[in-house]
Amino acid sequence: MSTxxxxxxxxxxxxxxxAKLTADTAPAxxxxxxxxxxxxxxxxxxxxxxxEEWLYTNLTPLARTALxxxxxxxxxxxxxxxxxxxxxxxxxxxLVFLNGRFEPTLSSTSGLPDGVVLIHGAALRDEEHAELxxxxxxxxxxxxxxxxxxNTAFLNDGFVLRVPAGxxxxxxxxxxxLHTPTGQPVAVHPRILVVAEENxxxxxxxxxGINCIGALAGGTxxxxxxxxxxxxxxxxxxxxxxxxEGTSTYHVGLTAVRQARDSHFDAVTxxxxxxxxxxxxxxxxxxxxxxxxxxxxxxxxxxxHVDNHTVVRHNVPHGRSSQLFKGVLAGKSHGAFTGRVIVxxxxxxxxxxxxxxxxxxxxxxxxxxxxxxxIYADDVQCTHGxxxxxxxxxxxxxxxxxxxxxxxxxxxxxxxxxxxxxxxAGSPQLVEGLERLIASRLERPSEDPDGTTSAFRxxxxx
Amino acid sequence: xxxxxxxxxxxxxxxxxxxxSAGGKAxxxxxxxxxxxxxxxxxxxxxxxxxxxxxxxxxxNENAEVxxxxxxxxxxxxxxxxxxxxxxEGLFLAFQYPxxxxxxxxxxxxxxxxxxxxxxxxEPELDAIDFLEIAKAKADVLEMEPTMLSRAVNHGFxxxxxxxxxxxQMLVLEPTLAILDETDSGLDIDALQVxxxxxxxxxxxxxxxxxxxxxxxxxxxxxPDFVHVLANGRIVRSGDKDLALELEAKGYAWLEExxxx
Numbered sequence: 001m002s003t004x005x006x007x008x009x010x011x012x013x014x015x016x017x018x019a020k021l022t023a024d025t026a027p028a029x030x031x032x033x034x035x036x037x038x039x040x041x042x043x044x045x046x047x048x049x050x051x052e053e054w055l056y057t058n059l060t061p062l063a064r065t066a067l068x069x070x071x072x073x074x075x076x077x078x079x080x081x082x083x084x085x086x087x088x089x090x091x092x093x094x095l096v097f098l099n100g101r102f103e104p105t106l107s108s109t110s111g112l113p114d115g116v117v118l119i120h121g122a123a124l125r126d127e128e129h130a131e132l133x134x135x136x137x138x139x140x141x142x143x144x145x146x147x148x149x150x151n152t153a154f155l156n157d158g159f160v161l162r163v164p165a166g167x168x169x170x171x172x173x174x175x176x177x178l179h180t181p182t183g184q185p186v187a188v189h190p191r192i193l194v195v196a197e198e199n200x201x202x203x204x205x206x207x208x209g210i211n212c213i214g215a216l217a218g219g220t221x222x223x224x225x226x227x228x229x230x231x232x233x234x235x236x237x238x239x240x241x242x243x244x245e246g247t248s249t250y251h252v253g254l255t256a257v258r259q260a261r262d263s264h265f266d267a268v269t270x271x272x273x274x275x276x277x278x279x280x281x282x283x284x285x286x287x288x289x290x291x292x293x294x295x296x297x298x299x300x301x302x303x304x305h306v307d308n309h310t311v312v313r314h315n316v317p318h319g320r321s322s323q324l325f326k327g328v329l330a331g332k333s334h335g336a337f338t339g340r341v342i343v344x345x346x347x348x349x350x351x352x353x354x355x356x357x358x359x360x361x362x363x364x365x366x367x368x369x370x371x372x373x374x375i376y377a378d379d380v381q382c383t384h385g386x387x388x389x390x391x392x393x394x395x396x397x398x399x400x401x402x403x404x405x406x407x408x409x410x411x412x413x414x415x416x417x418x419x420x421x422x423x424x425a426g427s428p429q430l431v432e433g434l435e436r437l438i439a440s441r442l443e444r445p446s447e448d449p450d451g452t453t454s455a456f457r458x459x460x461x462x
Numbered sequence: 463x464x465x466x467x468x469x470x471x472x473x474x475x476x477x478x479x480x481x482x483s484a485g486g487k488a489x490x491x492x493x494x495x496x497x498x499x500x501x502x503x504x505x506x507x508x509x510x511x512x513x514x515x516x517x518x519x520x521x522x523n524e525n526a527e528v529x530x531x532x533x534x535x536x537x538x539x540x541x542x543x544x545x546x547x548x549x550x551e552g553l554f555l556a557f558q559y560p561x562x563x564x565x566x567x568x569x570x571x572x573x574x575x576x577x578x579x580x581x582x583x584x585e586p587e588l589d590a591i592d593f594l595e596i597a598k599a600k601a602d603v604l605e606m607e608p609t610m611l612s613r614a615v616n617h618g619f620x621x622x623x624x625x626x627x628x629x630x631q632m633l634v635l636e637p638t639l640a641i642l643d644e645t646d647s648g649l650d651i652d653a654l655q656v657x658x659x660x661x662x663x664x665x666x667x668x669x670x671x672x673x674x675x676x677x678x679x680x681x682x683x684x685x686p687d688f689v690h691v692l693a694n695g696r697i698v699r700s701g702d703k704d705l706a707l708e709l710e711a712k713g714y715a716w717l718e719e720x721x722x723x
Contacts, residue, residue: 395563399574399575400522401545401554401555401557402631403550403574404571404575405578406546409546412570413563413565413566415565415566416614419565420565
């Protein structure tokens with residue numbers, strides 16, 4: 001273990017407790033997988049701020065806090081207000097997890113075409129379903145991602161979505177992971193595997209939220225999510241990831257993707273506030289002609305912190321990738337972006353672009369950007385660019401000269417800045433849903449207990 | 463047409479001895495001007511004479527700092543109003559250099575603006591469909607494709623498209639006093655005629671215009687009631703439309719000499 005990490009003793013007792021508790025329901029394969037993963041986690045420890053990959057985010061306080069798995073919530077809501085949790089797409093498959101547990105009463109698998117497999121919980125653990133989950137754990141590298149190792153160690157109620165060859169799933173498959181705050185520090189480790197077989201097509205939405213509005217109960221939630229995507233030849237996957245668990249949450253998410261020839265992976269990720277949000281993408285372009293487009297937006301206030309971290313590995317020739325991450329930072333928030341593109345020696349004709357743009361709405365906000373291009377091939381087009389700026393005063397004046405009040409004008413400009421990212425979601429319905437979320441983030445004071453929403457609209461940017 | 467002969471007449475705009483600076487440099491040096499309802503005033507003058515600073519002072523642009531003097535608009539102190547409040551009171555500036563705003567649709571800007579004005583007047587908000595109907599009809603007057611409405615504000619527009627877009631905004635917002643800041647600059651004769659058509663469509667007894675221009679040619683199409691020459695921060699000569707012709711023939715030098723004397 002390097003000195004840049006901290007030993008996570010607090011998790012050891014919790015892991016033992018979890019192993020005993022689930023001894024009866026966990027088959028041998030799962031017990032083995034968990035133990036190996038926990039050993040990997042123990043070997044790596046919790047990365048500290050001197051760790052090269054974790055310069056901007058310090059999660060070492062987790063090492064000292066016992067974080068038991070979140071209990072089943074005492075009360076299950078009878079419905080989820082549709083407009084808040086379905087992004088305006090009212091129909092179609094929806095899977096809801098409360099405190100990490102699948103909640104059948106709030107979920108529906110309607111709208112899934114024949115042949116699409118969706119298994120979770122006991123069915124996922126079943127020895128008989130080995131073939132359906134065969135890619136589980138093969139994309140996220142637990143030997144270098146300590147939190148992915150921790151996630152695997154606590155794997156219990158994850159799920160697998162498998163789209164067979166040639167099948168097009170029209171409606172987005174939406175998942176929702178909700179914390180019900182209990183006042184105690186708790187952890188959840190959501191785990192997802194999405195397999196899009198050859199020439200199939202699917203839109204997958206992951207959403208992490210809090211099951212209450214307004215001021216949150218005390219306590220720190222720790223969400224440690226791992227999502228693996230496997231794209232077969234010519235498969236097309238649109239992935240939407242939304243994190244708005246609020247300021248009492250530490251969120252670590254890893255999206256690990258493996259792409260075969262000519263496949264397309266388009267992701268849109270929104271970070272709408274959390275105490276700490278580490279949002280990581282790890283992409284392997286393993287087939288020629290494959291394309292990956294990552295678009296991210298983070299809108300932060302107060303002391304919120306987001307660390308977007310991407311690694312795109314071009315392992316073969318003729319791949320294409322783009323990354324566009326945009327931040328809107330108010331209050332004393334902190335937004336970091338580290339984007340790495342690795343082009344292997346033989347990955348000629350790779351086209352890779354990367355951009356990170358930040359809008360600072362206050363003097364106290366801090367933006368950091370670290371593009372890293374590692375190019376070993378000699379016939380490639382790779383570009384990166386970064387800007388950090390304030391709202392365009394001339395544009396603001398222009399809008400005011402057209403009778404628009406300054407608050408609305410600022411909001412319009414922030415939305416305009418953000419729209420490049422939300423539009424990447426493609427379908428008008430999803431785009432609209434995402435824009436509504438951003439609007440409520442910028443405008444709704446009820447979700448801003450400190451009443452500092454005005455930081456986004458304030459008269460003075462200072 | 464003359465103000466003096468009408469004792470009941472109140473000017474729409476009354477600029478009194480205004481001094482203003484930009485970037486620390488004195489630009490307007492005691493400018494006075496009255497504009498009555500329904501009048502079209504052309505302001506001509508060489509570069510650097512203060513034409514654009516005048517437009518900025520009237521519309522509340524922070525890049526122009528008023529050091530003394532006052533402006534009454536509809537009888538109230540104009541400098542006491544924020545830019546958006548002036549706009550809601552019917553003051554409109556067609557920008558010399560319209561600002562590009564990627565990500566905001568033309569129609570969004572226009573609808574927000576129009577609804578802000580309607581709210582100010584106590585009128586109900588227009589919904590997207592009613593608004594689009596109005597906007598499309600106005601675009602038609604200017605021979606603009608309706609698709610211009612869904613494009614981002616001025617983003618990637620040609621110079622002529624930008625100017626035409628300013629006039630479209632003017633037609634939609636229906637101001638009481640419109641200031642056109644070199645709206646003709648860079649336009650070919652066809653575009654110039656279209657712009658003039660837009661302005662003339664709006665002319666009526668209650669609506670006034672201040673047309674800032676370098677060239678007499680625009681005034682063949684938008685015929686002014688008064689022509690003023692601005693030089694060295696003051697109006698040095700006023701006349702009717704014939705003054706513009708005289709300026710075209712003789713240039714400004716003879717007036718500038720008079721101004722500094």
